[in-house]
Amino acid sequence: MTRxxxxxxxxxxxxxxxxxxxxxxxxxxxxxxxxRNFQARNFLRDDMQVGDLAFFYHSSADxxxxxxxxxxxxxxxxxxxxxxxxxxxxxPKSDPKKxxxxxxxxxxxxxxxxxxxxxxxxxxxxxxxxxxxxxGSRLSVQPVTDAEWEIIERIGANG
DNA sequence: GCCAACGTTGGC
DNA sequence: GCCAACGTTGGC
Numbered sequence: 001m002t003r004x005x006x007x008x009x010x011x012x013x014x015x016x017x018x019x020x021x022x023x024x025x026x027x028x029x030x031x032x033x034x035x036r037n038f039q040a041r042n043f044l045r046d047d048m049q050v051g052d053l054a055f056f057y058h059s060s061a062d063x064x065x066x067x068x069x070x071x072x073x074x075x076x077x078x079x080x081x082x083x084x085x086x087x088x089x090x091x092p093k094s095d096p097k098k099x100x101x102x103x104x105x106x107x108x109x110x111x112x113x114x115x116x117x118x119x120x121x122x123x124x125x126x127x128x129x130x131x132x133x134x135x136g137s138r139l140s141v142q143p144v145t146d147a148e149w150e151i152i153e154r155i156g157a158n159g
Numbered sequence: 160g161c162c163a164a165c166g167t168t169g170g171c
Numbered sequence: 172g173c174c175a176a177c178g179t180t181g182g183c
Contacts, residue, residue: 013181037166060181118182136164138180 006047007144008054009066009132010106019056019067019111028108029073033081034089036101040141045076045102047143054106055144055152057132065115066152074105112156126151 010032012018022030035041052072058065078099081089094100121127131142144152 011181039166064182138165140180 006049006052007146007149008043008048008052009057009142009144010054010070011057011059011140013060014058015060019058019108022056022070022106022108023068023111025108029105031074031103031105033079033103035079035103035141036089036091037140040139041100041102043141043143044104048072048104049075053109053149055149056106056108059140064118066112066121066156067115068111069109069153070106071109072104073107076102076104079103112153114156114159116152116155120155121152124151124155 014020017030022028032044035044050072054070054072055066056068056070058067078096079089079094079101081087082091082094082099082101083096084090085092089101091100118132121130122133127133127148130144130148131137131139
């Protein structure tokens with residue numbers, strides 16, 4: 001059983017891991033570890049599938065912007081950094097036999113020629129319902145509708 | 160650096 | 172189950 005490819009947006013602080021870091025990673029691929037929010041975890045564990053595409057967003061950056069597009073190349077699997085007491089993402093409550101936290105693998109597909117900034121996205125009427133733009137929205141893994149995806153791709157290509 | 164908004168924890 | 176306190180996120 002297949003289903004339509006879904007679209008997502010994932011946030012990263014470039015100080016911690018930037019779009020450029022992903023682009024220069026082996027096979028342009030990384031495991032998206034360290035997500036410690038249950039709603040975001042559910043998306044990673046239950047909904048993301050191989051072939052889904054995601055916007056890579058720089059948060060706490062100057063400027064905050066969507067930098068590029070990446071693809072899910074491995075669906076949800078346990079985040080082993082939660083079991084590593086030396087990891088900054090260690091969670092003693094996550095049991096390896098019944099993991100609390102999950103991750104996926106992302107591969108960079110292409111950068112956006114004109115990375116849409118947060119301010120630019122807010123100008124777009126068709127994006128007013130976008131999760132990223134909602135007041136107080138902090139979700140680091142979030143769904144993007146097909147319509148939103150198309151608008152942002154166009155802005156990213158043409159400025 | 161500030162601070163609003165949010166999620167989690169823990170006492171009751 | 173309620174909710175105050177706390178820690179974190181993330182824009183500005």
